[in-house]
Amino acid sequence: MFGWGVRGDADTPPRFTDAAVESGAHAADHGGFPVVVHGFAPATAGDLATLAGLARKHPSVPLVISQLGxxxxLTAIELARETPNLYLELSTAGVVFAVRLAIDEVPDRTLFGSDAPYGDPFLARATVERVTRPGTVRDRVLGGTLAELLGL
Known part of the structure; x- marks a missing residue:
């Protein structure tokens, strides 16, 4: 997977500017290979909106916002609802309600993640299992959607 973003120095947080993220659009040249972006701080709601705009500009490229934004x-979930090629990865989601809402709102574009070694894969999986019933949605979140994105 490709990643978009700009690194800041110690005093300047990273920003997702058009110039920085446009390079990720080259994923379209690789059969729509997914692009993953860092969704946690210092990314702002404005940064997520910029990324959603870029996703809309390149609809053949699946864009994955990590760490549920x-x-x-909630902004990430709203943007994903409105942007068909925007996916949400669940690692480091701090609130179980947010995991449930993401899966309820965009079940076919929500991906399991644990942020290991910083997060606990067992607890992350248990959270997904807690907010879903056994079946198709859970199976997609826990790996089916990612397998589909990667052509596996």
């Missing part, structure tokens, strides 16, 4: 999880 950090403290901007």
């Amino acid at each position: 950090g403290s901007n999880g």
Whole structure:
């Protein structure tokens, strides 16, 4: 997977500017290979909106916002609802409600993640299992959607 973003120095947080993220659009040249972006701080709600705009500009490229957008999880979910090629990865989601809402709102574009070694894969999986019933949706979140994105 490709990643988009700009690294800041110690005093300047990273920003997702058009110039920085446009390079990720080359994923379209690789059969729509997924592009993963860091979604947690210092990414802001405005950064997520910029990324959603870029996703809309390149509809053949699946764009994955990691960590459920950090403290901007509700914004990330709303943007994913409105943007067909925007996916949400669940690692470091701090609130079980946010995981449930993401899966309820965009079940076919929500991906399991644990942020290991910083997060606990067992607890992350248990959270997904807690907010879903056994079956198709759970199976997609826990790996089916990612397998589909990667052509496996």
